Amino acid sequence: MFKQIALSCLLLTSFFSTLSYANNNDALEVAYNKFKNDLNGDLIFQNLHRFGFGYNPLLNTTDDKITGFIELNFATQQASGEINSTDPTLQADLWLVRNTVGSNGTVRPEIIDTRIKVGEFVFNGNNKHIVAPVNFNVEFDFDFVIVTPRGVDPVNGVLASGARTLFEKRFYREKFNQPSNFASLNAEGTVAATDDELVKFGAHLFFNETFGGNGRTCGTCHRAENNFSLDADFIATLDSNDPLFVHERVPQLALLEDATLLRTEGLIKENIDGFDDLANKFVMRSVNHLSSIAVVVSRASNTDPTPHGLGWSGDGSPGRGTLAEFVFGAINQHFPLSLNRTPGTDFRIPRQREVEALEAFQLSIGQQDFVNGMFAITFRNQTTQNGMNIMLSDSCFACHGSMFENNAEFDTGTVNRPSASHLPFDDGNDFEGSEDFNSQTLLHAADTAPYFHNNSAQTLEEAILHYASDAFALSPEGNRFGKIEFTPTQLADITDFMRSVNVLDNMQQVRKNFTYIAANPDKDSDAIVAMCKGDLNDVIRVLDDQNLYPQLKAQIQQVIAVLEMAKDFTGANKTSYFNYMIDVLTAGKDQIMLENPAQVF
Structure with missing residues (x-):
């Protein structure tokens, strides 16, 4: 009875909620501006671009595990590089490649792509192969650095590669007044709360594109409704025909996963040391969530040729090791039609615009910048405040x-x-x-x-x-x-703080998505709503874990009830309901925070 009365009050009040909310969902732009500001504050990085390369199973034409780097010096207009190899017989060349935008070509170097030879690696007697500084157009707009056997065009042979990130390309194109070079897109569906076509296309690919493989997509393991992750409890809710379980239905893929550990522990098989002994040489790892990945990889290191350190031990991305290249490792590991994992046969190699779109979508998930000012918050509960102070001092x-x-x-x-x-x-x-x-x-x-x-x-x-x-x-x-010892009270204080800021973050992400829906009430928002419901249910669960903020919990439950009804509305009516839910979530912050001088969350 109480729920019915509360819901009726909410519905009545919603018609009088006339506030208009601007669309502040250009997450990719926020992430890029942070990246750009960081680089503009670093003169060394602006003038010296150090860029790594390594083995990429989708691009390499040999099994050589060559690594190294190239340096582009914009001040001297010269380039240099180095291979990490002690083999004096190794002979290799260094190239830069720009893929042709708008074609159906793949990211593998092809005859239609622009290819510039930087120079030849020479063994210098100090256990290094170097490319001496050479004069060429260091402002050349490229997608990949490619190492080839001596005298071989990248079209015909690749020893190692490294991809430039989406933000690096945009930054240097702006710096050198070059065209954007990004293909025009017509994204399908509405699975991301944004009008950015690149992000929308990336979201479509993330949840729908199988790359000609076994039926899995990126979203098969990174479930939007489950924090872009997997766990055993969630897996137990899935239908047996879900692509996650393709190894149980296709005999030739039986060794793709450990069926027991996947279902009971939520662990995915990773062959991080190679695919030569599938039955015995593998590890089992959990699925990383993707929240706030833009902050984690906001800037590729200027000194580390493999800068982003993705995956659980920095081995998630091949080549240079960036978010841009993560899709290559994922397709090879998780998507193949057979365990031969032959590119072009067991899966297709992605196109340049697909790589960029997938990177853009992932960068749009969660926070795009540091939550500056979080530690200036005064929390209503002293236990929450104590938890923050313990973490700051420990x-x-x-x-x-x-x-x-x-x-x-x-x-x-x-x-x-x-x-x-x-x-x-x-x-x-x-x-x-x-x-x-x-x-x-x-x-x-x-x-x-x-x-x-x-x-x-x-x-x-x-x-x-x-x-x-x-x-x-x-x-x-x-x-x-x-x-690091904790008393029971200290442990409770720390978890109180961590749960409180997590609740604030979830409510902020839901408000962002609701703002987009309110501004676009006639667009299909089912996928966005499903993600929001997952986040709101997370709030309930997190609050229940420590019996925190019971009044806030009741309000979140009411929002979930209104959402279930309002999601199918259209036009001004839908906008009104979603604006009301935004009001409720905004007011809910005050139950956790007493003072918030930086206006975070």
């Missing part, structure tokens, strides 16, 4: 940065957790294995359980208490900090 940010922008790798002993003892041993990146794994964004921790690369901690409390465990104490980082 060792948390040595690895995690200020809540969510760090993506560095550390050995904290997670591979040796007793709860992971039944899993195939995962020693991290490379054959030697450093046992280093990426630190994760704490802002999104409360609604993305389970935790660590192996899903070995089921709750937020269990994940935090890892740092008081013997597994942590015996790790390199444990040796650095010692066990």
Whole structure:
């Protein structure tokens, strides 16, 4: 009865909500402006662009694992480079390639593409192959750096490659007054709350494009309604015909996954050390969420040729290791028609505009900039305030940065957790294995359980208490900090803070999406609504985990009820309902924050 009365009041009041909300959903532009401002503040980066390359299974024509870098010096108008190889017999050339936009060609170098030879690598006697500084147009607008065998055109042979990121290309095109070179697009459907055609096209690809493979898409594992991730509880809700389970239906794909560990632990198989022994050489890893990935990879390092460190141990992207190249590794690992994984046969190689669109969509998810001013908040609950103060004064940010922008790798002993003892041993990146794994964004921790690369901690409390465990104490980082002990009160305060900021973030993301729907009431918004419902249910669950803010929980439940009805409306009526829900969510912030001088969230 109470719910019916409350809902009736909400519906009545909604007709009197006449506020007009601007569309502030140009997330890609926000992310780019942050990238641009960072570069404009770094004169070294502006004048010296260091750019890595490495092995890419979709582009390489050999199995050589060559790495290195090229440097473009805009001040001297020269280029130089280096290969990390001690083999004096290696002979290779360095090229820059710009793919032809608007064609049906792939990102693999083709005859229709523009190709410029930078120079030849020469062994210098100091265990290095270098390209001496050469004069050429260093302002050339390129998509890939390519290393080829000596005297071979990139069309006919590739030893290594590295992709320029979407933002790097845009930045340098603006710097040198070059055309945008991005293809015009006509995105299908409305699965992203934006009018940016590149982002919309990327969203369409993310959730629908199989690249000629086994039926999986990016969204098969990165579920929008589940924080762009997977866990065992969510997997249990899926139909047996879901593309995630293709290995159970197609005998030749049986070794694509470990069927038991996928269903019981939410773990995906990764052949990070190669595909030569599929039955025995693999690791099992959780699916990274994508929230605020624009902040994590906001800037490619000027000194690290593999800058973005994606995946759980920095090995998620081939080539240079950027978000732009992540799709290559994903297609090869997860999409093949057969386990031969032959490019052009078991899947198709993506086109340049598809790579850029997928990168753009992922950069639009979640926060696009640091939540500057978050630590100036005064929270209503003293426990929340205490939790923030503990995190500020303790060792948390040595690895995690200020809540969510760090993506560095550390050995904290997670591979040796007793709860992971039944899993195939995962020693991290490379054959030697450093046992280093990426630190994760704490802002999104409360609604993305389970935790660590192996899903070995089921709750937020269990994940935090890892740092008081013997597994942590015996790790390199444990040796650095010692066990980080918490009293029960301190633990409750920390989780209160982490859950509170997570709730604020979820409500902010829902408001952004509702704002777009309110401004575009006649567009199909089913996919956006489904994502919002997932976020709102996350808020309920996170609040329930610690019995926080019961009045806010009741308001969120009412918003969910109104959303279920209003999602099918059109025109001004739909706008009115969504504006009202925005009002409720905006007011809900005040239940968590007493003072918010920077107006964050």
